[in-house]
Amino acid sequence: MISAIQFNAHVSAGVVITVAVLLFAIFSWLEWKRQARFFYARLIALLIAILSLTAFVLRPAYSTNSDSAGVIVLTPGYNKSSADSLKKIYQHYHVVATEQLDNINQLIAHKDQIRFVLGAGLPAYVLPDSGFNFLASPLPTGITQLQVPAKLIANRNASLGGVWHGKPGTITLIGPEGKIDSTSVRAGSFQLSFTPKQPGKFLYELEIDGKKELLPLEIHAPRPLDVLILQQYPSAEIRYLKNFLIDQGHRVVVRTQISKNNFRFEFGNRAPATLSRITTEALSDFDLLVLANESAALDEDTIKDALRNGLGVLWLPSENELAKPPLGFEFVKVNTDTAQVNFEDQTISLSAWPVNARKDFAIVKNKNRVLAGYKRSGAGKAGYQLLTETYPLIAKGQAKIYNHVWTKVVETLARISAQTTSIKITNTFPVYPDEPLNIEVLAANPEVYLDSTQLPLHEHAVIDDLWSTKAWPKEKGWHQLLSATDSVISNFFIPDFNSWTALRTANLQKATKEKAGGSLIFEADKLSYKTVSPLLFFVVFVLAIGFLWLAPKL
């Protein structure tokens, strides 16, 4: 091999050799002049001394038999015949089967020696960054992809989807209350919908062909909003909206104009306070401002200012305001004053203002007609609701539709409240016990605990306030990440080793393939060099010089 020896000189090899040749020339001339015995022997000794001195500086390294350090990793599901043929080709490679290891973490020590990975693949943290080959096994039967909504809120319909790999069958979602939804699946994607009833951390189950997988879901309770409603005269629509919000525990203030300087205030779920003037400061306490049959022309600047700072504004127009809408809304006249709204399988007809706004983001929409929409303004959203009379839905026993429509409108527009800390787990589900959990924290001075153990964090080199860390949860079950500074909590679930095998395999294969680069190159074996110990050269040098010193005395 050409590169069997290489030099790791700190000085350029040319300079060293030139100097050595010069030194040899000078010293051999000097030796010749000494007129002593053993001239040729002295010349050889001098050559040896000079060479060892040169080697001292050049630091030669020889290539070791690098092939013997390679590792072939056999993970579950590997193809036996490919493993055998690899073993035949690379007889000196070590073969490690992960199933025989106590813990997969043992591989970390030999991370860089991994040359081949066969079967299901390995987690990213035990893989070298590149330079190995991956022979993937076919995916086992099971759910190979799972999409669960990032945040589930109680009493709201949610759907979860995934990909099933296997024979056709029926997949059933089982909650604490029993069977919830089921669908028949062939190989491919599936969708299940459910309405969680209680907030909390629950273990649902996905059952297919009698095999159950625990599906951890955290259901959040709705967080109350602060809503300010301004109206010039009372209307049934607002009365029902107010009652709906108060019943759901939201903090509501309703201001109704009685005469020029007199107002009727109603405080729902909050203590009375004076609020005769609308200021930016007063509005910063609220998440949503509802302008009902009131364009608040006097306070428009204040409102726009608050809007930019994140306040949500919902405008419920009255007929005479439609021609000249506030807040820069633009409407186009249409012919019908009713609109169809779809909810689940139902289509209902509601009365609506005969206008349309095509440019805005839609909240409630029917084909091309925007029935409730909004436009962004700074950090806030200014929206409108063009459905005029939704309250009869409650009387008709269709309160569900009423709640759905208003939930959507109110929630979309309301201020997104700023959280000081966000904790994000970047791993994909499932992460088994004793595996590293990558955590990303966005906060100024975070202090994060995993189940009461504080985690060390290190800040991103370039981006301010972005911290990351690794944690190693030891036990299966629910765990909690807590930010001590503002009690922001993030819950996650560590499943048992034998669960979600198909999903796990799919994830591992994906991760492994990403690192392996996907192509198979047998010449990719790396050489490693071993530096020759300088002590050897030193001894040779001393011996050679010693002979030179001794020779004249003999």
Added chain:
Amino acid sequence: MKQQLPYRLKQLQTSYILIKLIEVATLCLAIGLLTWALLGWINISDATRWITTILVATVSGITMAYFQRLFALDSNLLIRILNNNYPELEESVDLLVSDEAELNLVQRIQRSRIEKKFEQVYPQIKVPNNVKATSKAAAALVFASLMLMAFAPDVNQVEPGPLKKELEKLNAKVEETKLESILVTIAPPAYMAQPAYTANDLHMVVPEGSTVSWKISFNKPASAALIFSGRDSVALASDEVKTHTRKITDAGFYQLVWKDKGTWILSDYYKIEIVKDQPPKLDITNLEQFTKFEFVQPLKVEVKASLQDDFGLADASVIATVSKGSGESVKFREERLKFDSPSRISGKQVQAAVTLDLIKLGLEPGDELYFYVEANDIKVPISNYSRTETFFIAIQDTTQYSAVEDEGLGVDLMPEYFRSQRQIIIDTEKLLKEKKKITTQQFKFTSNELGYDQKVLRLRYGQFMGEEFEDQIGGGAIALEDEHDHETADETVKRFGHQHDTENEHNLVEQKKGGGNHNHNHSPKQEEDEDEDPLAAFAHQHDDGEQATFFVESVRAKLKAALTVMWDAELYLRLYEPEKSLPYQYTALKLLKEISNDSRIYVHRTGFDPPPLKEEKRLSGDLTEVRSYTGISKKPDQQDYPAIRQAQQVLEKLIVGNKNLTDKDKVVLTQAGNELAAAALEQPGKYLDGLSVLKKVVEGNVPETEWQSSIAILRKIFMQVAPRAQESPSEKTQAVHVLDQQFLKNLND
């Protein structure tokens, strides 16, 4: 021949014995069956029943066999029978069986004779039997036993099977103080007139108000208590036998606890369900809900009612309200009438009747009587009450067909043309009378004019149906006015006659345009616009007329009928056939009259006396007393079950396989148990099992095999108990990087 003889005799003997045996056996079985059936009437155990039956059958079998001499059979019996029954054998059958060598000559001769005769007689020989009699007797016995079985009382049910099992279960964990027996006696309330009975299960279903007594005996004195519905505990006297009596008015559950060697033993929860005394069921059988009578003497209405109650009726009567007058001066008078027959209401089912003398009640033409039947049952202390729907009896007002303008109503519903239908009738009648005197031209003109009047009247009434628009009512007064003069008679007939039934009758204006009478030059664009109905953009389109709700449903239906009849009345006037139109006009008048009377019910329902207004204050614009006002409202208190919610989280932890309950978990589960107990009070059947399971889980008494299923039961029940809330908006939170925040804020600037 000779050789056959002994065999034949043997055969006869065998068949004789066989028949006898079958007879005896049949009777034997029948008697056994009868005994079995008879024993079904007495309360004895199954084993005793079987043994007795078999004994009786065997004894009777042996007896019969003895009397049939089956035990004393000898070969002579057959000889005697043959000798007695067959004279041709000359009393010499015995010779046939004796040894030939022992016989003397005569005997031998006789024997050979008889042998021949026997050969002849043999086929006719019949063994004497009682088969017929026996089978009759057996059939009778079988029938009797079947009857006995069919009508046997269920005596065996009294056996307290489940109770014993329950006792064994309760004693399983006990070391010293064992339960010996529990006797639960349920005495339904006295008015139900039902005997007291012993419950055979600790879960019980009792009539409301029953008195239940528990008699609990232990093998030694111990302190014990009964806990009712998880909160009301009754300590029992520390004797061996304890009793407790309690009146049960609400559904709930109870639990027995006692002390055994210093530890308290807690029983399962047992539910107490209640069978409520139902209120009486009443029905008026012979009248329609709305009945109308002509005013004729004597005016009597018989009201028949069927009254029913599960335990007995105490009282019933008819409440009658007479309404007189019209408009603002409507007056009401209420009377309570007793039933004529029977004079006293009692019993579980009564057919009662009363005759209402409408004249005596003071009804006059145009007045109405509203009545309903009410009844109470014999339940104590508070009886159940129920009443029927209100029935209406109206006396038709035949004399007064003039307008009744109900100004007392909040809205003046009666139009100024109210009188016109009557007027049109009078005019039509007059026209018919004068038909011969006037010219055809004049007749036709007047008829058409009357048709027009009829139309205007119809439009007026149409407004009350919410038919505000011309296109809904049909034609349109203005459009009609326009054409009225240009129209030939033919056109009129064409328009109002033939096209009356087409769908387009509501669009006469449009049609005229289409007909090409006015040939304007429309640009294509204009025409397109007009196709889209140019009015739509400006018109204030309300609900469809079909759904307008000025009136209650029955009135609406009547008004609609009146409008339809008016259409027909108008049609025939326009066709110059006033005589055909008249019946329709009368019908319309009658319907309108009824509508005006119906408004009274409306008054009765919505009558309201506003406080008097101070004249000097009206419209003065004085706002000094108007002030700002502050109101406070709160989210309604809902049963929230906080402990159950916490317990749900504990269960989620347990389901992963962790079976160790911390003390904190136990506290949470116990509190959840209290909340569940409160819920179980309302629905013991639904949640009681869960309560038992919860108790076991907290005490740590769940076997390994039942652990998963127990947790599953609790999860399910907790989920069911906690109420489902409504969809509600939620505050969204987000940690935004300072840079992002600034970027968003300045985005639109």
